[in-house]
Amino acid sequence: DTAVSQTPKYLVTQMGNDKSIKCEQNLGHDTMYWYKQDSKKFLKIMFSYNNKELIINETVPNRFSPKSPDKAHLNLHINSLELGDSAVYFCASSRSEEQPQHFGDGTRLSIL
Amino acid sequence: GENVEQHPSTLSVQEGDSAVIKCTYSDSASNYFPWYKQELGKRPQLIIDIRSNVGEKKDQRIAVTLNKTAKHFSLHITETQPEDSAVYFCAARGGKLIFGQGTELSVKP
Numbered sequence: 001d002t003a004v005s006q007t008p009k010y011l012v013t014q015m016g017n018d019k020s021i022k023c024e025q026n027l028g029h030d031t032m033y034w035y036k037q038d039s040k041k042f043l044k045i046m047f048s049y050n051n052k053e054l055i056i057n058e059t060v061p062n063r064f065s066p067k068s069p070d071k072a073h074l075n076l077h078i079n080s081l082e083l084g085d086s087a088v089y090f091c092a093s094s095r096s097e098e099q100p101q102h103f104g105d106g107t108r109l110s111i112l
Numbered sequence: 113g114e115n116v117e118q119h120p121s122t123l124s125v126q127e128g129d130s131a132v133i134k135c136t137y138s139d140s141a142s143n144y145f146p147w148y149k150q151e152l153g154k155r156p157q158l159i160i161d162i163r164s165n166v167g168e169k170k171d172q173r174i175a176v177t178l179n180k181t182a183k184h185f186s187l188h189i190t191e192t193q194p195e196d197s198a199v200y201f202c203a204a205r206g207g208k209l210i211f212g213q214g215t216e217l218s219v220k221p
Contacts, residue, residue, distance in 0.1 A: 041199055043156065043211040056208050090155060098144055098205065103155040 003027050004104035006091050012110045013081060020077045021107045023091030031055075031097055032074035034066060035090040037106070043090070049074055050097065078109075086111045114139045116204050118212025126220055131189045131196070133215045138183070139206035145178060145185050146209075148201045156201060160187070192219045 004025045013019055025032065033056075034046040048056035052068045063079045074091060088108050092101040115138040125131050137145075146161035162169045162176045162185065169176050173192075178185040185204075189196055197219045202212040 041150075041214045041216075043201060043214075045208055045210075048208065097208075100146055100158045100161060101209065103148075103157070105155050 004091055004093055004102050006089075006104040006107050008107060009105065010108050010110075012112065014112050015081055015083060017081050018077070018079045019081060019109070020075055021089055021091075021109075022073070022075045023104060024073050025091075025093040025102070025104075026072065027093055027095075027102060028072075029093040029095050029102075030071055031094045031099075032068065032071070033092040033094075033101065034074065034076050035092060035103075037088045037090060039087070047074075047076075048097070055097070081109075081111050083111050085109060114204075114206055114208070114210050116202060116210045116212040118202050118215060120215060121213065122216045122218070124218045124220065125192050127192060127194060129192055131192050131217055131219075133187045133200055133202065133217075134184065135186070135202035135204070135212050136182075136184050137204035137210070139204065139210075140183065141206040142183075142204040144205040144209075145176070146203050146205075147174075147176060147187050148203065148211075150199045150201065150214075152198070159200075189217075192217075194219050194221050 031050045047066045049068045065077045068074045088106045091104040094101045118135045143164040148156035149159045150156040175188045199214045
């Protein structure tokens, strides 16, 4: 069983479209995260949720909106996609903010 | 703001040699320091971590050292093998987890 699962694995879409990425963890963790990894491999935190509550919101454009329906799910919706949004987006979870994070397999987003 | 600097950005060693990756952090409140390994096209995976009340931790061929005074921590891999080839990330957690820029390690057979 995959501990942190993301869908879709690949996402190719046109500039200006709206898309969503889903993330689910079956580890019983309280904290979930979204990271963006750009072409230079740099991993940058975007959002962090603890028990469905937003605790970290980095300087991310408001076109990105996370939603946590319950503590096992953290989805990411992106409006009006731009070329610069092309990256790999990783979801992660941890038991608490001070515990090791477990990453999903990533979603490779390509904007045409 | 909070920052983690990682060096070198690329590292090439011969199989059997040791590899050392170094990181410095800026937030003196940082108390948790994990290291992640990311193989090509895969997800980052935790390989070892250390907390601020410990100066050194070892797990088989991997060891991590922490110098809180200097705000510096390092990853040591001994007897490197080709399967150690990957990108390695350090990270430091104060208020949030900040990653270093990554080190691409290449182990040549």
